[in-house]
Amino acid sequence: IMAVDISGTEETPPGSNSKRNPEEAKVVANHVKLLRITGLEASDIGVITPYKAQIDAINAAINEKLGRLPNLKVDTVDSFQGSEREAIIVSWVRSNEQNNTGFLSFPEEGKRRLNVAMTRPRKRLVLIGDWNTLGTVGTHEDREDTCSHLFAKLYKFLNDRNLIKYIDH
Numbered sequence: 001i002m003a004v005d006i007s008g009t010e011e012t013p014p015g016s017n018s019k020r021n022p023e024e025a026k027v028v029a030n031h032v033k034l035l036r037i038t039g040l041e042a043s044d045i046g047v048i049t050p051y052k053a054q055i056d057a058i059n060a061a062i063n064e065k066l067g068r069l070p071n072l073k074v075d076t077v078d079s080f081q082g083s084e085r086e087a088i089i090v091s092w093v094r095s096n097e098q099n100n101t102g103f104l105s106f107p108e109e110g111k112r113r114l115n116v117a118m119t120r121p122r123k124r125l126v127l128i129g130d131w132n133t134l135g136t137v138g139t140h141e142d143r144e145d146t147c148s149h150l151f152a153k154l155y156k157f158l159n160d161r162n163l164i165k166y167i168d169h
Contacts, residue, residue: 003127003158004031006167010095018053019102021093022061024128025054027167029061031089031126032072043071046085048117050077050104054093077113080120088121092129099136101148110147114154131155131164 008023028047035045047058058074073085080088094101104110118125135152137143158164 001125001127001158001163003131003155003164004129004167005131005164006095006128007130007132008095010093013053016053019051019093020053020057021091021095022057024091024093024095025057025061026065027128028058028089028091029065031128032062032069033066035087035089035124036066040087041071042069043073044086045072045089046080046083046087046120047072047074047089047091048077048080048120049074049091049093050113051093052076054091058091077116081116084120084122086122087124087126088117089126090117090128092127092134095130095133098140099133099138099148100140101134101138101146101151104134105138105141105146105148105151107145107147111150114147114150127154127158 004027006023006027008021010019010021012019032045049055055074062069094104135148135155137146137148
């Protein structure tokens with residue numbers, strides 16, 4: 001397990017309610033490349049993100065860096081429920097000054113999505129996101145109405161073990 005802490009730029013594509021983070025998508029593509037270099041087949045790698053717009057951004061970044069990988073599964077958290085891969089890369093997308101994580105921090109739904117994302121890999125898990133946004137109660141939320149504390153605990157666990165790579169943008 002490892003994490004990447006990157007702020008990136010969260011954006012909403014025109015005509016959509018979904019979110020994407022192009023900087024995160026590029027980091028995902030780099031990790032897919034590293035996993036391929038170590039000998040993993042594309043079919044052994046899964047990329048999970050909660051937002052459909054991020055799927056497009058990730059696929060574009062991977063196509064640019066590695067070409068088309070038809071056996072690589074890039075999909076939403078909900079679509080990954082019940083399946084596994086040797087390596088899973090998770091792109092959390094959300095990065096903003098208000099610490100708004102949308103449905104990621106809903107008390108029940110957020111916990112379930114975090115659980116699904118973290119239990120899909122057999123051997124390698126890479127968690128990519130803005131850990132300040134993920135682990136901080138948003139300015140619009142009450143502490144009881146969020147599971148941000150779980151992201152904060154996960155961050156502390158990873159940080160205490162030097163398992164976080166920091167990327168500045």
